[in-house]
Amino acid sequence: MEKEARKKTSAKVMIDLLKKNGVDVCWGYPGGAILPFYDEMYHSDIHHVLVRHEQAAAFAANGFARATGKLGVAISTSGPGATNLFTGIADAKIDSIPVLFITGQVGTKDIGTDAFQESDTYGMSISVTKYNALIKDPDDVARITQEAISVALARRQGATLIDFPKDVQAAVTEVEEPGEFQIEEYHYKNPPVTGDLDRLIDALNRSTRPLLYVGGGVISAEVSSELREIVEKANIPVTSTLMGLGAFPGQHDLFVGMLGMHGTGYANKAVMECDLIVSLGARFDDRVAGDAKEFASQAIRAQVEIDPAEIEKRVHVDLHVQGNLAEIMPLLNKGIKKAGREEWVKRIQTLKEENPLVFNRVEGKIKPQYFIHRLSERTNGNAVVATDVGQHQMWAAQFYAVNKPRNWLTSGGLGAMGFGLPAALGAKMGRPDDDVYLITGDGSIQMNIQELATLKMYNIPVKIILFHNGFLGMVRQWQELFYGARYSSSVLTDVNPDFMKVAEGYGIASKKISKADEIEAGLDFLIDSKEACLLEVMIPASEKVYPMIPSGHKYEDMIAFDPKSEEGEPFSVIPHKSGGGK
Amino acid sequence: MKHILSVLVNNSSGVLSHVTSLFTRRGYNIDSLSVAETENKGRSIITMVVNEEKSMIAQIEKQLYKLMDVISIENLSNRDSLERELVLITVKVVREKREEILSLVDLFKAHIVDMSEEAVLMELVGNPRRVRSFIRALSEYGIIRMARTGTVSLPFPSAEDE
Numbered sequence: 001m002e003k004e005a006r007k008k009t010s011a012k013v014m015i016d017l018l019k020k021n022g023v024d025v026c027w028g029y030p031g032g033a034i035l036p037f038y039d040e041m042y043h044s045d046i047h048h049v050l051v052r053h054e055q056a057a058a059f060a061a062n063g064f065a066r067a068t069g070k071l072g073v074a075i076s077t078s079g080p081g082a083t084n085l086f087t088g089i090a091d092a093k094i095d096s097i098p099v100l101f102i103t104g105q106v107g108t109k110d111i112g113t114d115a116f117q118e119s120d121t122y123g124m125s126i127s128v129t130k131y132n133a134l135i136k137d138p139d140d141v142a143r144i145t146q147e148a149i150s151v152a153l154a155r156r157q158g159a160t161l162i163d164f165p166k167d168v169q170a171a172v173t174e175v176e177e178p179g180e181f182q183i184e185e186y187h188y189k190n191p192p193v194t195g196d197l198d199r200l201i202d203a204l205n206r207s208t209r210p211l212l213y214v215g216g217g218v219i220s221a222e223v224s225s226e227l228r229e230i231v232e233k234a235n236i237p238v239t240s241t242l243m244g245l246g247a248f249p250g251q252h253d254l255f256v257g258m259l260g261m262h263g264t265g266y267a268n269k270a271v272m273e274c275d276l277i278v279s280l281g282a283r284f285d286d287r288v289a290g291d292a293k294e295f296a297s298q299a300i301r302a303q304v305e306i307d308p309a310e311i312e313k314r315v316h317v318d319l320h321v322q323g324n325l326a327e328i329m330p331l332l333n334k335g336i337k338k339a340g341r342e343e344w345v346k347r348i349q350t351l352k353e354e355n356p357l358v359f360n361r362v363e364g365k366i367k368p369q370y371f372i373h374r375l376s377e378r379t380n381g382n383a384v385v386a387t388d389v390g391q392h393q394m395w396a397a398q399f400y401a402v403n404k405p406r407n408w409l410t411s412g413g414l415g416a417m418g419f420g421l422p423a424a425l426g427a428k429m430g431r432p433d434d435d436v437y438l439i440t441g442d443g444s445i446q447m448n449i450q451e452l453a454t455l456k457m458y459n460i461p462v463k464i465i466l467f468h469n470g471f472l473g474m475v476r477q478w479q480e481l482f483y484g485a486r487y488s489s490s491v492l493t494d495v496n497p498d499f500m501k502v503a504e505g506y507g508i509a510s511k512k513i514s515k516a517d518e519i520e521a522g523l524d525f526l527i528d529s530k531e532a533c534l535l536e537v538m539i540p541a542s543e544k545v546y547p548m549i550p551s552g553h554k555y556e557d558m559i560a561f562d563p564k565s566e567e568g569e570p571f572s573v574i575p576h577k578s579g580g581g582k
Numbered sequence: 583m584k585h586i587l588s589v590l591v592n593n594s595s596g597v598l599s600h601v602t603s604l605f606t607r608r609g610y611n612i613d614s615l616s617v618a619e620t621e622n623k624g625r626s627i628i629t630m631v632v633n634e635e636k637s638m639i640a641q642i643e644k645q646l647y648k649l650m651d652v653i654s655i656e657n658l659s660n661r662d663s664l665e666r667e668l669v670l671i672t673v674k675v676v677r678e679k680r681e682e683i684l685s686l687v688d689l690f691k692a693h694i695v696d697m698s699e700e701a702v703l704m705e706l707v708g709n710p711r712r713v714r715s716f717i718r719a720l721s722e723y724g725i726i727r728m729a730r731t732g733t734v735s736l737p738f739p740s741a742e743d744e
Contacts (some may be wrong), residue, residue, distance in 0.1 A: 126603050184652045309644035
């Protein structure tokens with residue numbers, strides 16, 4: 001009898017293991033096939049946040065993981081609950097963010113019978129997870145849970161999923177400890193450092209015009225301080241992918257901002273002029289190296305990467321080092337010699353001055369670039385900034401000089417609209433003492449606008465900047481440039497809701513600005529607010545993101561903004577220098 | 583170029599889906615696929631024949647290593663190895679062609695397993711080239727049904743010594 005009393009349900013075993021692994025908050029939405037699990041959650045001190053759509057649970061867990069470096073956890077029921085998670089699962093996979101997804105499943109006897117709310121979650125999640133499992137035996141729960149947690153956080157991080165049938169959740173088990181893993185060690189232990197490390201150090205020491213190209217891997221590996229040490233010691237300029245923003249201080253004189261399709265002119269020119277480019281935790285994706293053959297082809301190309309499958313995937317590299325940056329960066333630091341590189345550093349400053357970010361200011365109108373530039377100045381680049389996807393995302397990447405790692409949250413690889421609001425919510429819950437801003441658009445916010453209710457319910461003070469241009473702006477830009485200005489299904493003008501009333505309906509404080517002289521008051525409203533708030537910023541529909549390298553093209557084909565093509569007076573900004581700003 | 587990938591995996595229910603999904607999403611076709619348990623009960627060997635460029639195969643091999651149930655991968659096209667395939671084939675026979683068919687069976691060292699008035703079922707084990715030649719030789723008589731195992735392969739142990 002005593003033994004009986006010690007038995008736990010397998011749902012409880014899983015929850016206890018989550019707790020043991022440091023999980024104290026998760027996001028989810030209950031439903032029929034996950035009820036035994038939620039019944040155990042009722043007694044747990046893990047804080048469960050009820051979102052208003054499962055996709056938001058996935059993005060909130062994702063935003064939390066990005067902002068804190070800890071494991072994110074999202075929970076849903078079977079069938080529609082699980083399928084609603086999928087955009088967020090794919091996002092965590094492609095951006096290598098450690099998130100564990102737990103989905104309810106119909107009872108084991110009903111699997112495969114098209115039971116109510118049944119979907120083949122295990123089968124569907126194969127290509128969007130690092131690890132997935134369908135638990136059939138309650139005695140496997142502990143092992144599978146620990147495997148899923150360990151794999152999500154190990155090596156190249158990412159999404160893992162456990163599909164948990166209802167009867168198994170409720171079944172009792174005596175196996176509370178994970179025991180021996182059934183997966184090979186290399187899935188959860190760091191890989192050894194292999195490849196051309198000495199040759200890379202040698203190449204860096206010899207190079208007169210080196211450039212570091214940093215990606216999300218630098219943030220995952222938490223090596224920003226080593227990066228800064230190396231850069232300042234050897235005077236090596238740094239460019240960053242969209243995912244890598246914040247890995248190196250945005251306002252540093254040796255930082256040239258983001259490279260690639262919408263990269264700064266000076267970053268892209270530095271790529272064209274360097275004699276050695278070293279990728280650190282980045283993957284030469286098509287937004288960076290549109291023309292894979294021509295990308296920095298004048299330079300020696302080197303790649304430092306944890307995932308062997310990323311080496312030689314799109315771009316041929318002359319040197320590569322495989323392993324964890326946390327181990328490699330100290331070795332690089334040891335080998336790299338102090339150097340002045342005065343000529344190259346001077347050249348970088350010239351490139352900045354000759355190719356600033358430019359847009360036209362028009363009397364009375366609010367330009368989104370200027371607004372973000374002012375936000376960057378007034379928060380000194382130190383706020384946590386989440387974005388959605390589209391033009392506002394690129395303007396934010398260009399004009400907000402993110403100073404710290406884990407302060408920039410964006411759906412980089414998947415480019416999932418609807419990411420921003422729940423991601424900001426998750427981030428703020430993980431970092432309650434930091435200011436969290438969401439920069440979004442009138443298209444994106446409507447993909448998860450229901451989460452205003454979650455902000456209100458839990459009193460999460462996210463500061464929302466909603467750029468309203470009455471268009472799906474990035475779609476409009478491509479249609480204007482490449483599809484004869486035929487705005488096919490990209491017009492929201494006059495059909496958008498009254499966002500002030502929507503915010504009011506959810507009980508969120510809001511303000512709307514539409515004239516240039518209201519910008520500072522708008523920023524005051526955001527900065528001073530102690531609760532969740534929404535600032536609607538009316539911007540011109542015709543505004544475009546420049547510079548731009550057309551898809552698949554080489555860097556030489558970069559299109560810079562032509563101030564004569566639009567009304568107004570040109571205004572130049574170089575966000576990436578000490579002090580920031582103009 | 584033809585590649586023979588020999589993939590040692592845990593014998594779990596989802597492993598084949600995981601492996602084939604890597605090919606599916608890239609639109610690569612698998613020419614043949616064979617899966618069966620090894621001497622170790624918990625392990626299976628998946629032998630795949632794939633016709634793709636070397637760089638594509640290299641990428642697939644690296645992606646395969648990221649799958650939880652994959653233990654090791656060997657590209658046997660890079661090594662001196664034994665390749666075998668089994669074909670079962672039913673061919674139409676008319677009296678006047680019977681002798682010809684029997685001599686082909688002899689020539690290819692195939693076996694006749696069953697026979698009726700109109701048809702004969704044969705089996706042949708051999709290297710994939712011989713199997714293909716046998717099928718080609720029989721095709722003019724009218725193949726009624728055919729089933730092939732696909733290639734299985736192991737490296738020659740003596741190749742290491744040479």
